[in-house]
Amino acid sequence: MKVCQIMAGDEEGGLENHFVELCNGLVSRVDEVVVIAHEKYRTRFRPEARFLSLDLSGKRRNPWLLWRLATLLRRESPDIVHAQASKAVDMLARIRGFVPGYRIGTLHGRKKNLGMYKKMQTVIGVSKGVVEGLQHRDIRVVYNGVTPYAGKTYSRPELADLFALEPDLSLTLAVGRLAPVKAFDNLIKAWKPGFGKLLIIGDGPERASLETLFRRRGLGQHVVLAGFRQDVPAILPAADLLVFSSHREGFSYVLAEALLSRLPVLSTAVPGAMEVLPPDYLVPVNDVTALQRALERVLTDPAVARSEQASLFDWARGTLTTDRMLADTVAIYNDVLQAQGGP
Numbered sequence: 001m002k003v004c005q006i007m008a009g010d011e012e013g014g015l016e017n018h019f020v021e022l023c024n025g026l027v028s029r030v031d032e033v034v035v036i037a038h039e040k041y042r043t044r045f046r047p048e049a050r051f052l053s054l055d056l057s058g059k060r061r062n063p064w065l066l067w068r069l070a071t072l073l074r075r076e077s078p079d080i081v082h083a084q085a086s087k088a089v090d091m092l093a094r095i096r097g098f099v100p101g102y103r104i105g106t107l108h109g110r111k112k113n114l115g116m117y118k119k120m121q122t123v124i125g126v127s128k129g130v131v132e133g134l135q136h137r138d139i140r141v142v143y144n145g146v147t148p149y150a151g152k153t154y155s156r157p158e159l160a161d162l163f164a165l166e167p168d169l170s171l172t173l174a175v176g177r178l179a180p181v182k183a184f185d186n187l188i189k190a191w192k193p194g195f196g197k198l199l200i201i202g203d204g205p206e207r208a209s210l211e212t213l214f215r216r217r218g219l220g221q222h223v224v225l226a227g228f229r230q231d232v233p234a235i236l237p238a239a240d241l242l243v244f245s246s247h248r249e250g251f252s253y254v255l256a257e258a259l260l261s262r263l264p265v266l267s268t269a270v271p272g273a274m275e276v277l278p279p280d281y282l283v284p285v286n287d288v289t290a291l292q293r294a295l296e297r298v299l300t301d302p303a304v305a306r307s308e309q310a311s312l313f314d315w316a317r318g319t320l321t322t323d324r325m326l327a328d329t330v331a332i333y334n335d336v337l338q339a340q341g342g343p
Contacts, residue, residue: 035050066095129271200224239263278312
């Protein structure tokens with residue numbers, strides 16, 4: 001089986017992590033893996049994955065880009081063409097009559113326009129929530145998986161030294177790009193000095209406005225913007241809680257990493273979180289008052305949250321792993337090719 005994976009973006013985040021992990025894992029599970037992506041990602045793939053550099057970050061209707069993508073696919077003639085996220089899916093949909101291979105598109109987040117997915121023969125959602133309402137004859141769900149972290153982790157005192165925190169105060173983490181969709185402004189509005197320390201890990205266009213917001217609210221000693229960091233899995237075990245305030249999510253990699261680290265999670269009711277978290281750990285989207293009340297309840301005794309989510313941690317160990325994600329994906333490949341009479 002020859003599989004061609006396509007990603008059209010040039011950013012950093014959950015989609016890019018998913019793409020790299022999936023491609024690298026597939027090389028030991030299928031006959032051949034071809035990767036089509038921006039040159040910046042080349043060094044992240046195993047040598048067994050054949051990398052074809054193509055910058056698809058331009059406009060999705062650009063005839064030159066579509067022609068180049070079609071040319072590569074016609075030359076490679078894969079059994080499976082798997083496009084990741086809406087832009088790559090849209091581009092594949094536009095050239096579908098000119099390229100070989102069974103078309104699969106993975107939906108990573110809720111979108112208003114999902115018409116391009118109807119042109120795929122199979123759609124994979126990273127959660128049940130992201131594909132809710134999508135009309136398609138063949139929808140599958142494969143949760144994002146991560147490899148359980150086995151490296152050195154920070155102790156609470158080490159983390160306190162690193163970010164100038166008080167080690168005896170409770171520590172809540174929030175992780176993600178500092179962009180409107182993550183609603184970190186709502187989280188800061190909900191935060192109270194009595195909650196302890198809030199460490200926000202990530203960078204993005206809203207950094208300056210978020211810093212202005214928490215300083216204006218007198219939270220300069222209680223909220224820390226840590227910037228982008230690659231050692232999040234090492235930080236998670238030293239915290240008391242991970243919180244999501246997002247307006248939208250697909251299935252967050254950080255959610256999976258937290259559960260595998262046995263770190264309790266509180267979240268707005270977004271896809272992914274609302275499928276796995278207990279109801280008491282979900283709050284309505286864009287409801288600052290409800291978020292504040294939930295934080296107050298959970299942070300009064302974080303040990304209770306850890307106990308109440310213990311069975312969830314065990315479930316994550318068997319479900320939210322890279323091995324499970326790869327096995328489920330390859331099972332879909334085999335299923336659809338067999339139905340087509342292929343290899």
